[in-house]
Amino acid sequence: MTLWRIRATVDDRPGFLSVLTASLALKAVNILAVQVHTTEAGAVDDFLVDAPGSMTEADLRTAVERGRGRDAWIVPAEAEGLADEPTRALGLAARLVRDPDALGDALRALLDADTVTWRPAGPIRPGMRAGSMALPDPTGGRYDVVRTAPGFTPAEYARAQALVEVAAAAAARAADTGTLLLPDGAEITLRPATPDDLAALMAMHERCSPATRRSRYLTGDGVPTPAQLARLLDAGRVQTLVAAGPEATSVVAMANLVVEGSLAELSVIVEDGWQRRGVGTALVRRAFARAERLGSAAVLAHTGAGNPGLERTLRRLGHVVPVRRDGAVASVAVPLQGGQRTPAST
Template sequence: MLWRVRTTLPDRPGALAVLALNCGEAGVNILGLQIFPGIEAVTDELVLRTPEDWGVAEIAQLIELSGGLSVVSAPCTEAALTDQPTRYVQAARSILAQPASFPEIVAMLFDAEADPAPGSDGPEQDVMDMTVGDVQVQVRRTAPFTATEHARGSAMADLVSDVLERGRDQVMTPTLGRRVGGGSTPEYSVEGDHVSAMIDGTAVGLAVVRPAQGDDPDVRPVTLRVDPAWQRRGIGTRLLTDAARLAHTMGATEIVLTTRADNQAVLPMVLAAGLRGRIRMAADVLTVRVPVRELKPLPR
């Protein structure tokens, strides 16, 4: 069975040799090794092939016997053996080709995990923040992010910001209110808890501010949908902006949108809206949180 394991070893000669010796004696094969240097300690990521009946406890015992601390392990596939520089080059190429895919790509690149269920006793997760324009992108996982990974994530975010800035007219959502297909100009109306986008009397988009859930009455979930035939025309951006203002009118301080991790419309939409959003990636779920307390209220 294959495992991806992270541990911190003391930065002294022979530390890896002790680990390799103990692995060999236990019948564990080290198939991959990535080293993240530190000042007093070194973080090592290993791909191990263990006996089939081994689990997290056996791996932790072996690593700790070898002097390792902060052991985090999880099952993996042979994809974990991909050359790391190659992974980053491929990720950069994908981002250059489609900057809007940045949240999804970095989530896979840094092995983002699902958020623990509220109230669960799961291990605390570490967070990496990356900034694209005014939008903060977060990925989370149990294994702490190293200084090297923070630097790589920041460089990736800078790459996206540069690409978006250079090709803003092509990449970003069109100007709000511009004429779209057929020479029509969308009309937006507010009724109760929702904002509608209408073209020639037909609804092509809808944003609904939902009742607060959980223990925080100041946070309102928002659902937003644009007819596929009318996407990438600025409608979603306008609906997001109006929904945020409407939520403020209704007493909220923050709105939350949840969608698939591969939804590439989200990053350009939030950037084009000029909102200081926070995009959180967790496994296959993308969550957008936007503070609304400083927005101008939207009359109803």
């Protein structure tokens, strides 16, 4: 089986789609799925096809043109494309119900976009152009979505808007609490910490490697005492979020915000086995959102100079800021209110 994606425009007149499909059938091309997008230029037909292994892109293009198709876009496809669009869209909507902060990733998957970039709201209003669209971020700002080819259609813009509405509804109900579904199917609960989490936090720190503890606490790699961790659970002093593992009593990551005046100092620790799986990114995203709600002007973060994790996480969230290194410590200051978030492609 050789799968291809074909998108072509035909005149929006009775019988023209059948002419195109007949031309493909003459070349033994089996159409597995088809979508029709109505545009001002005509009907844009989007096919997933199974073609003989000997057929090339040029052969398929010739068949499309003989079937009165124009502006053809033809690329090899993966088996994942066999899932129909409604099923894929519903799956992404379900993901957003669990984690509304994953809107950028969901838009990229829904639209097969090259890049999805978060920007401050700015002067550009939401809308669609041939190779790009701007969509509002329910929590502020906007997402700029770019796809080199094929150009976006009004139907795709409507789907993206619907996904934004799902994210907005989910975000309104869960500002700090949610479920993160990892690529391997594991579910992580993100929520504010409580004093009852002390034992689980002690156990997590004991499971962490000395290098991970050193990157978080900077002055040593030992396990903090119960009294030290208890101070991080004092909501009057520290805003603490945790990621709870599959077992209700387990904690696999923690983010702390210490707010002093207009500044919020952020620290994060993720258990070694859960690193580079999106857990830290999800916690940092929620910590930034909380700092903004608390009126902080900037977030300060410190980590070990040899640990690129925090810098990589900030880039994924659209914060590209200088990193200051002082011996074994790396520090960043990210402006919030009144500052500008430098966008980065996700």
